[in-house]
Amino acid sequence: MRLRPFVALLLLAASGSAAAADLVVSAAASLTDAFQAVGKAYEAKHPGTHVVLNFAASDVLLRQISSGAPADVFASADQAAMDQAAAAKAIDVSTRRDFARNGLVLIVPEGDPAKVASPEGLRASVVRRVAYGDPASVPAGRYTKAALEQQGLWESVSAKGVLAQNVRQALDYVARGEVEAGFVFATDAHLMRDRVDVVADVATPTPVTYPIAVVAGSKHAREAAAFEDFVVSAEGRKILAVFGFQAP
Amino acid sequence: MPLALTLKVALWATAINLVLGVAVAFGLARWRSPAREVVDSVLTLPLVLPPTVLGYYLLVLFGRRGVFGEWLDRLGIELVFTWQGAVAASTLVAFPLVQKAARAAFEAVDPQLEDAARVLGLREASVFFRVCLPLAARGITAGALLAFARALGEFGATLMIAGNLPGRTQTLSVAIYAAVQAGDDRTAGVMVAVISVTCVAALLLAGWLAPGHLRRVRP
Numbered sequence: 001m002r003l004r005p006f007v008a009l010l011l012l013a014a015s016g017s018a019a020a021a022d023l024v025v026s027a028a029a030s031l032t033d034a035f036q037a038v039g040k041a042y043e044a045k046h047p048g049t050h051v052v053l054n055f056a057a058s059d060v061l062l063r064q065i066s067s068g069a070p071a072d073v074f075a076s077a078d079q080a081a082m083d084q085a086a087a088a089k090a091i092d093v094s095t096r097r098d099f100a101r102n103g104l105v106l107i108v109p110e111g112d113p114a115k116v117a118s119p120e121g122l123r124a125s126v127v128r129r130v131a132y133g134d135p136a137s138v139p140a141g142r143y144t145k146a147a148l149e150q151q152g153l154w155e156s157v158s159a160k161g162v163l164a165q166n167v168r169q170a171l172d173y174v175a176r177g178e179v180e181a182g183f184v185f186a187t188d189a190h191l192m193r194d195r196v197d198v199v200a201d202v203a204t205p206t207p208v209t210y211p212i213a214v215v216a217g218s219k220h221a222r223e224a225a226a227f228e229d230f231v232v233s234a235e236g237r238k239i240l241a242v243f244g245f246q247a248p
Numbered sequence: 249m250p251l252a253l254t255l256k257v258a259l260w261a262t263a264i265n266l267v268l269g270v271a272v273a274f275g276l277a278r279w280r281s282p283a284r285e286v287v288d289s290v291l292t293l294p295l296v297l298p299p300t301v302l303g304y305y306l307l308v309l310f311g312r313r314g315v316f317g318e319w320l321d322r323l324g325i326e327l328v329f330t331w332q333g334a335v336a337a338s339t340l341v342a343f344p345l346v347q348k349a350a351r352a353a354f355e356a357v358d359p360q361l362e363d364a365a366r367v368l369g370l371r372e373a374s375v376f377f378r379v380c381l382p383l384a385a386r387g388i389t390a391g392a393l394l395a396f397a398r399a400l401g402e403f404g405a406t407l408m409i410a411g412n413l414p415g416r417t418q419t420l421s422v423a424i425y426a427a428v429q430a431g432d433d434r435t436a437g438v439m440v441a442v443i444s445v446t447c448v449a450a451l452l453l454a455g456w457l458a459p460g461h462l463r464r465v466r467p
Contacts, residue, residue, distance in 0.1 A: 062431075161413070178312055
């Protein structure tokens with residue numbers, strides 16, 4: 001009997017969290033800052049919804065979603081991860097849209113200790129380590145690999161490769177000066193412009209585009225679709241542009 | 249390849265801890281001061297702190313632009329993205345396991361035996377190497393095996409300081425993490441089995457050597 005108030009409290013807590021819809025958005029690590037702003041703006045327009053953001057390398061998000069993680073929206077940093085999600089029937093393909101474009105850049109720690117000026121320059125022996133995302137699970141790493149393969153540099157650069165778990169870790173390695181250079185997205189480099197210098201824009205064989213889709217079996221499919229609409233709307237684009245993302 | 253590297257790192261970490269942990273433990277066991285338990289608590293921190301915190305400490309202290317970065321650089325020592333960095337991480341997390349076990353073992357040595365050795369004319373160093381160390385050896389070995397098992401599985405701090413460099417710093421646990429992230433469940437499964445079996449073997453051996461075991465089996 002003495003437990004009754006406690007049980008009532010528990011029920012109250014449970015109902016309280018269920019009343020506001022928790023919309024779980026799994027987004028690529030490179031979207032971290034932009035989607036935090038997008039999420040806030042969306043919540044301001046939809047007071048009943050609470051946007052819960054989950055950031056990691058796109059393939060990690062894909063693994064989570066295809067193993068049944070309760071995500072509602074998936075935004076990845078390349079088409080390969082989204083293609084895999086579609087193949088695994090993890091997303092509602094009819095909702096798939098591209099919402100942003102980005103670029104790959106070569107960055108060096110502030111002051112450029114190894115005097116790197118281009119991807120070619122990474123061959124020099126003073127360049128001992130180069131950071132980029134693990135191509136097996138990080139889109140930024142896949143773009144890097146494809147670009148360097150096209151230039152015939154992959155073999156020499158990958159021998160010096162430090163594989164990051166996501167693009168932001170590669171950025172951090174460069175900012176700390178633990179590596180002589182690294183490959184990240186232009187938007188990532190911009191965030192740490194006081195600690196890293198962009199030395200070259202790197203052409204990628206496929207353009208860096210970001211797809212978004214509603215997760216198959218989402219319990220908040222309508223809300224998820226509304227969030228997606230907001231991301232691709234003029235207002236959403238404007239927020240993304242602040243962080244350096246271009247229209248697709 | 250990840251297995252060989254993992255064994256190399258764990259063996260080095262255990263060897264360093266055997267010297268360092270035993271020396272510190274002996275000092276603590278013989279030191280009479282109220283500060284003793286404070287020092288002991290600080291030294292036990294690696295056991296309870298999140299490995300990411302330990303990795304962060306290592307990175308901030310020993311990174312190229314870290315507090316001791318320049319100093320290490322002049323000595324030609326590089327820890328970030330090297331297997332030596334993985335050894336540093338494993339040594340740090342496993343240190344309390346050796347230190348704790350060794351201290352308990354030293355404190356269990358009967359002081360009368362040490363006194364007897366001194367009366368018989370042994371110098372302090374000889375008392376340590378011929379009386380204390382042999383009597384405490386069992387407990388120390390058990391601690392070392394636990395430390396070895398812990399070092400085998402070290403992940404968080406290792407990933408932060410040694411990174412993920414296939415063939416150079418990619419230990420089993422880091423390789424497993426990378427394989428799972430890439431969706432390569434088969435490779436991950438094989439490595440998970442290997443590390444599980446190795447750790448169980450080390451733990452069994454540690455349990456068999458642990459002090460008290462002989463008393464349990466002997467009537």
